Amino acid sequence: MSMLELRDVHAYYGAIHALRGVSLRVEPGEIVTLIGSNGAGKSTTLKAICGQVKTEGDIRFGGRSIASQPPHVTAREGVAHVPEGRRIFPRLSVKENLEMGAFSVKDKKLIQERIERAFDYFPRLKERYHQAGGTMSGGEQQMLAIARALMMNPKLLLLDEPSMGLAPVIVEQIFAIIRDLNAAGMTILLVEQNAFQALQIASRGYVIQTGRVILEDDAKMLLASSQVKEAYLA
Template sequence: MALLEVRNLQVNYGPIQAVKGIDLDVEKGTLVALLGANGAGKTTTLRAITGMVKAYGSVHLGETEILGQRGYKTARMGVNMSPEGRLIFAGLTVEENLKAGAYCIKSAKQYQKNMDRVQELFPILRERRRQQAGTLSGGEQQMLAIGRALMADPEILLLDEPSLGLAPLIIQDIFKTLQAIRSEGTTILMVEQNALATLKIADYGYVLELGKISMHGPASQLVRDERLIEAYLGNKK
């Protein structure tokens, strides 16, 4: 059984069906990419998994059904999300933002372990810990958003467009860190429009088109798929 199992997931916004009965599996210890154009249903899928929008179907974390749970409950169960646009608390310090991410951690020892891990992954956050989060650069804010999600010590980390609006060198650094996070045992489900860069670090990929899975497979195969290259990698013939 996969760590995260999604079956027949459906989300409606009024008369519009945004997600049309998709299935996907995320194996423990892997990085899985969810790719597609704007409006394909990628963010909605993540929001459904975390309980932020009403959805139908089934979402299992291990053997536990989590679909329909409130966001704070799914976080306590081990599912945590770094949202599109970062949504950090701009008026709080870096350290206060990280503390906010650890609200479900009761053990002081575990809290400190999580804080040490985040600051090792993103050393700049240690340097900037007393700085107001709103004064950070875009790349630093993205690191903070990911670090805040990691403070809950999730079994699976959901990332929504972590490269959005960032310079290529910063994206490269963040993607290297995501590989390190995965190698430490945290499973990742990542929504991205930057298909080529994402497939280079992913284990498996799904492509969403208009709310349906149009293709899926090992990332090493998808990156060579002519349909994907033409549609998403900007190499139309």
């Protein structure tokens, strides 16, 4: 059984028809990437999974339909979303941001254990423990956004443009962390404009264009595809 499956999903922003029959699947333990140009529907796909936009069609998580389910319910069931632009709480400290990520966890000892586990992946955040999130660098904020999502101990991590606006050396660090998370058993759906980086670490990939999936294949095959090279890797 797939961990996540979208079946003919349409999404709307008012009268705007943003997704036009998207179907995809993510198997347990995979990194699956969704690539495409700006405005293609990548971020909308993640928002559809989380119930943040109006949808038609079916979205199944662990075999159960979650289509149009409230976002907080989907989060509690094991889907964590790191949105484009990071969206941390800029006035809150690193500690407070992480605690906000564990909003439904009542056990304080468990929260602290998860914070320590986050620091294993992001030791820089431990150094910034009491620092306001908004005063940190873009790379540190991205680390914080991912660490905050991990506080829910998710089964599926949705990452939206984690490399956006970051220096190349920081991008390498972020992608190394994504690989480490996956190696530890995390299933990941990665939306990324940096198609080369995404396909390097993914198991499989989908190419989306104007709200439709136009190509899907093994990541290595997509890297070798002349169509993908011309459009996204040039």
